[in-house]
Amino acid sequence: MNIYIQELKxxxxxxxxxxxxxxxxxxxxxxFFPAFTKDASAFLKLLEGFPQVFQNAFGIDLKNILSIMxxxxxxxxxxxxxxxxxxxxxxxxxLSKEEREKTADFLMTxxxxxxxxxxxxxxxxxxxxxxSNLLFYLVSYISTIIIVKDSFSFKIFTLLHLSVFLVExxxxxxxxxxxxxxxxVKSTISITMAVVFSFFAIGAFAVNSSSDKMRxxxxxxxxxxxxxxxNSSLELSYLIVSIxxxxxxxxxxxxxxxxxxxxxx
Amino acid sequence: MAGNIIEIKNLTKxxxxxxxxxDISFNIKEGEIFGFIGPNGAGKSTTLRTLLNLIHPTSGECxxxxxxxxxxxxxxxxxxxxxxxxxxxxxxMKVKELLKYSASFYKKDSKKRMAELIDIMELDVNKKIxxxxxxxxxxxxxxxxxxxxPRLIILDEPxxxxxxxxxxxxxxxxxxxxKKGATVLFSSHILNEVQKISTRVGIVKEGKLIKxxxxxxxxxxxxxxxxxxxxxxxxEDYFHINGTKDFKLSGDKxxxxxxxxxxxxxxxxxxxxxxxxxxxxxxxxDIFMHYYVREE
Numbered sequence: 117m118n119i120y121i122q123e124l125k126x127x128x129x130x131x132x133x134x135x136x137x138x139x140x141x142x143x144x145x146x147x148f149f150p151a152f153t154k155d156a157s158a159f160l161k162l163l164e165g166f167p168q169v170f171q172n173a174f175g176i177d178l179k180n181i182l183s184i185m186x187x188x189x190x191x192x193x194x195x196x197x198x199x200x201x202x203x204x205x206x207x208x209x210x211l212s213k214e215e216r217e218k219t220a221d222f223l224m225t226x227x228x229x230x231x232x233x234x235x236x237x238x239x240x241x242x243x244x245x246x247x248s249n250l251l252f253y254l255v256s257y258i259s260t261i262i263i264v265k266d267s268f269s270f271k272i273f274t275l276l277h278l279s280v281f282l283v284e285x286x287x288x289x290x291x292x293x294x295x296x297x298x299x300x301v302k303s304t305i306s307i308t309m310a311v312v313f314s315f316f317a318i319g320a321f322a323v324n325s326s327s328d329k330m331r332x333x334x335x336x337x338x339x340x341x342x343x344x345x346x347n348s349s350l351e352l353s354y355l356i357v358s359i360x361x362x363x364x365x366x367x368x369x370x371x372x373x374x375x376x377x378x379x380x381x
Numbered sequence: 382m383a384g385n386i387i388e389i390k391n392l393t394k395x396x397x398x399x400x401x402x403x404d405i406s407f408n409i410k411e412g413e414i415f416g417f418i419g420p421n422g423a424g425k426s427t428t429l430r431t432l433l434n435l436i437h438p439t440s441g442e443c444x445x446x447x448x449x450x451x452x453x454x455x456x457x458x459x460x461x462x463x464x465x466x467x468x469x470x471x472x473x474m475k476v477k478e479l480l481k482y483s484a485s486f487y488k489k490d491s492k493k494r495m496a497e498l499i500d501i502m503e504l505d506v507n508k509k510i511x512x513x514x515x516x517x518x519x520x521x522x523x524x525x526x527x528x529x530x531p532r533l534i535i536l537d538e539p540x541x542x543x544x545x546x547x548x549x550x551x552x553x554x555x556x557x558x559x560k561k562g563a564t565v566l567f568s569s570h571i572l573n574e575v576q577k578i579s580t581r582v583g584i585v586k587e588g589k590l591i592k593x594x595x596x597x598x599x600x601x602x603x604x605x606x607x608x609x610x611x612x613x614x615x616x617e618d619y620f621h622i623n624g625t626k627d628f629k630l631s632g633d634k635x636x637x638x639x640x641x642x643x644x645x646x647x648x649x650x651x652x653x654x655x656x657x658x659x660x661x662x663x664x665x666x667d668i669f670m671h672y673y674v675r676e677e
Contacts, residue, residue: 118485126471218469222525225433226486227458377396377436380426381467 119223119233123210123240134202135248138195139255145191146263149184156182173320177342184268188260189276189341195252196280196336197316203245203284205308207291210237211369212298218381230374238366241288249281271348279339279350286335286358287312289365296369299379332357386411386533386564387432392441394427401427403588404441409566409581414559416579416596417568424588425568426466429537432566433463445533459487462531466538468522472511476521479510483525495528501550515542523551527558534558536567540574552578604638609650610657611635620649 152159163176171178175193180186211234214220223233257273294307301307315334322330322337331337331354338354387409394401402424409415417425430436432443434454443450445457470479480499484491499506502520513521519542526534534555540548556578559565569575575582582599584592592599604626609615615635617628624641633656639646650658 118482122482126473217471218467219471221435221463221465222470222483224435225458225461225463226483227455228486229455232455375437378430380430381465381469 117236119228119236120240120243123237124243126213127206127210127240127244131202131206131244131248134198135251138198138248138252139259141198142191142195142252142256143259143263145194146188146259149187149264152187153182169324172323175341180342180345183345184260184264184266185272185276185345188268188273189345192276192280192341196283197312199249199280199284200287200312200315200335201308202248203287204291204294204312205304206241206244207288207293208295208298208308209291209304210241211292211295211373212301212304215299215378216301216304220378221381224378231370234370234373238292241292242285245281245284245288249277249284252280253277269348272345275344275348275350276341279341279344282339282350282355282358283335286338286361289362289369290335292369293365296372296376335361384411385409386413386446387566388444389428389432390442392428392431392443393439394424394431394436395439400424400588401436401439402431402585405585405588405590406441407583407590407593409564411564412559412562414555414565414567414578414580416575416582417566417585418570418572418575418582419585420570423585425570425585426537427588428585429535429566429568432535433458433461460532462526462529462534464522464526464534464536464539466541468515468518468542470510470518470521472509474510475506476504476508476510476513477506479521480506480525480528484528487529489529491528491530494530495524498524498528498554501554502547516544516547519543520547523554527554530558530561530563532563534563534565534567536565538569538571539567540569540571548574604640606636606659606661607639607646608634608636608657608659608661609653609655612654612656615653619653622646622649 160178160182163171163178163181166176170176175190177186177189181190209216214223224230228236253274256277260268260273290311291308294311295304298304298307315336318330318334319336322334331340335358338358339350340354343351385408389408390406392405393403405424405428417428419425427436431438432445432450434450434457437451446460448457450457474482480495484495502524504517504520504524508517510518510521519539523539526536536555540551543551552574555565555567559578565578567575567579576596579596581593581595583590584594604624611633614633615630617630617635620628620635620637622641622645625637625639627636627638629636
């Protein structure tokens with residue numbers, strides 16, 4: 117429990133920063149919604165002016181964007197990006213911290229098995245992601261009610277948020293897997309950005325690709341917001357894929373972490 | 382008779398193709414202060430880090446308190462205090478927070494001993510780790526390594542960064558812990574530091590243990606350092622008798638190591654017109670060099 121609490125303390129500030137980022141972004145976009153619906157046809161015309169490829173790449177879904185959930189899905193497209201950066205960076209930094217900052221000799225010679233250390237770090241990371249998402253969900257729900265005033269499906273709203281949480285969890289797991297290999301890196305954010313934006317770019321290709329299989333290659337496309345709005349559910353096959361990716365990355369990290377040699381400083 | 386606290390059997394460690402240690406075997410008995418000496422890169426840290434389960438052996442096995450170090454590292458760590466050569470802690474933490482965090486890993490209540498050690502080491506616990514000098518970081522390392530009163534203390538080049546006064550306090554502390562029953566394994570390339578407190582030494586060279594010796598026996602069995610200052614120039618060949626080596630001639634001063642018949646040596650000296658004579662136990666540097674020279 118002591119390692120878990122320590123990790124929560126260390127990551128508290130940055131978690132608040134990410135949470136505020138997500139809340140401000142969502143609230144900022146939401147305030148546009150009343151004005152947007154007032155002059156919907158002009159706005160639609162403007163968006164239609166963008167090429168289809170561009171619309172797809174930037175999460176603009178013209179069929180749904182006039183509805184509050186369609187507009188909200190557009191907002192969450194960018195929130196998911198922030199959440200992914202948070203998840204990935206948390207995973208990379210929390211697992212590589214000891215070796216990057218040379219504190220491994222301290223922590224790993226204490227009466228705590230590597231299994232316990234890894235599980236404590238995983239527990240702290242999942243707690244941070246879960247609490248951040250829950251708080252974001254609650255604040256967004258209240259903000260949407262206050263700002264938008266239209267009625268909307270609670271289930272779709274919840275499923276859209278669940279998709280953000282799941283994508284962040286996938287990136288957290290990928291972060292753990294990347295972090296277990298890092299030793300001499302000072303800052304993890306550059307690695308995080310490179311990985312997240314690579315997947316984001318793949319997502320832009322995937323959405324414009326004729327083959328649906330491209331979607332398997334990037335967590336950003338595991339949960340299609342149009343599908344959620346239409347069916348009030350997540351796509352089972354992609355849900356399974358995301359859980360498999362999470363498990364493979366975490367089990368892989370565990371095996372490597374428990375068996376790796378810790379170099380002298 | 383005291384049992385073995387540490388048993389190392391045929392320990393070999395390779396880092397890929399690079400040699401760490403090769404076929405090292407030795408035991409350390411309860412209550413010993415065991416000095417592990419050798420130059421940098423000889424394999425001292427590799428051996429210590431294997432014992433601490435920071436690295437995994439290529440072959441061979443190590444036990445501490447009768448437990449396999451690869452299978453029960455956390456159980457073993459409950460009664461081990463480790464002070465590394467270079468100290469790195471969480472920079473944003475205050476010293477007191479770090480020590481509290483360290484204490485939280487142990488079942489024992491170590492508050493009292495922690496307070497005593499802070500007093501002895503004269504450490505300001507309200508400072509942040511990042512603001513500490515190298516020496517003060519080392520003090521934090523010493524306190525966190527000793528505050529739970531471990532049965533086994535493992536020290537890797539422990540005095541680097543400490544001023545001479547603090548080094549002495551540190552040695553006093555280790556000796557005090559040893560008197561209370563702690564066993565000490567202590568690696569160093571600073572030989573007179575090992576000489577100060579060790580009861581037995583292991584000498585390691587190029588990954589292999591080349592000598593395991595009781596400290597007193599090592600001193601008795603080995604050479605005496607002879608230094609002669611003469612009023613007339615000394616011919617080095619004059620002392621080329623059985624048991625001499627490592628001649629150093631500087632003007633009228635001659636120094637060499639001698640392990641032969643002391644009567645023969647005294648006769649040789651008596652035939653000279655000497656100005657000053659010193660015959661002393663060699664320090665570990667000499668002993669160390671002796672083994673190294675012989676091996677080569």
